[in-house]
Amino acid sequence: MTAEHWTGVYEQKRTTEVSWFQPEPTLSLELLTAADVGTDDSILDVGAGSSVLVDRLLERGFRDVSVLDISPPALQAAQQRLGQDASTVDWIVADLLTWKPERRYKVWHDRAVFHFLTTPDDRARYLDVLRAALQPDGYIIIATFAADGPDRCSGLPVARYAPNQLAEHFPGWQVLRTDREHHRTPGGATQPFTWLLLARNPT
Numbered sequence: 001m002t003a004e005h006w007t008g009v010y011e012q013k014r015t016t017e018v019s020w021f022q023p024e025p026t027l028s029l030e031l032l033t034a035a036d037v038g039t040d041d042s043i044l045d046v047g048a049g050s051s052v053l054v055d056r057l058l059e060r061g062f063r064d065v066s067v068l069d070i071s072p073p074a075l076q077a078a079q080q081r082l083g084q085d086a087s088t089v090d091w092i093v094a095d096l097l098t099w100k101p102e103r104r105y106k107v108w109h110d111r112a113v114f115h116f117l118t119t120p121d122d123r124a125r126y127l128d129v130l131r132a133a134l135q136p137d138g139y140i141i142i143a144t145f146a147a148d149g150p151d152r153c154s155g156l157p158v159a160r161y162a163p164n165q166l167a168e169h170f171p172g173w174q175v176l177r178t179d180r181e182h183h184r185t186p187g188g189a190t191q192p193f194t195w196l197l198l199a200r201n202p203t
């Protein structure tokens with residue numbers, strides 16, 4: 001059901017037409033810098049779709065970039081855009097909630113995926129996968145619709161979060177930084193987002 005929905009979305013629309021399209025992943029890059037993440041560190045972009053974050057990371061010299069999405073056409077569009085450079089990226093077609101990571105990553109990046117999880121069960125599965133995938137010294141960069149953001153995206157209901165509400169879903173991590181962003185959709189609407197940068201609590 002989820003895979004069919006998202007495959008259909010990317011088959012029907014150009015990657016620059018979807019409401020979440022952003023020409024520059026400005027805050028993602030800013031938060032990576034804030035976390036002092038280096039080009040040797042591994043980055044996993046979950047539910048990445050056709051985001052240009054991978055392009056910008058490769059341009060900046062990042063060598064260990066993984067891109068996961070449930071929708072094959074979303075990843076194919078990004079691969080075509082990148083051309084030969086696509087071969088340097090680990091592309092993972094998987095449902096995040098059942099994915100079994102084979103390694104660990106320094107950074108877990110999620111823009112506009114967690115907010116589609118509207119049941120405690122799905123959020124618990126997400127957290128289980130995140131814990132299995134993230135290095136102990138890793139960082140989480142996550143963005144959801146803000147508390148006053150839209151209540152649907154891509155025809156699906158979403159949960160909306162103020163920074164403290166979102167942070168409550170990541171027990172054991174401390175918030176290093178919060179941001180509020182007004183995303184401008186290709187159709188001209190404005191969508192407020194909540195962003196968090198989190199690191200493991202020192203033990």
Ligand SMILES: C[S@@+](CC[C@H](N)C(=O)[O-])C[C@H]1O[C@@H](n2cnc3c(N)ncnc32)[C@H](O)[C@@H]1O
Binds near residue numbers: 021046094097112
């Ligand atoms: C709103 S889009 C955001 C895409 C991208 N992060 C960006 O900022 O442009 C949500 C993405 O999550 C993917 N997605 C939704 N549910 C997923 C799941 N269970 N596992 C993996 N990807 C999923 C969709 O295919 C879609 O590409």
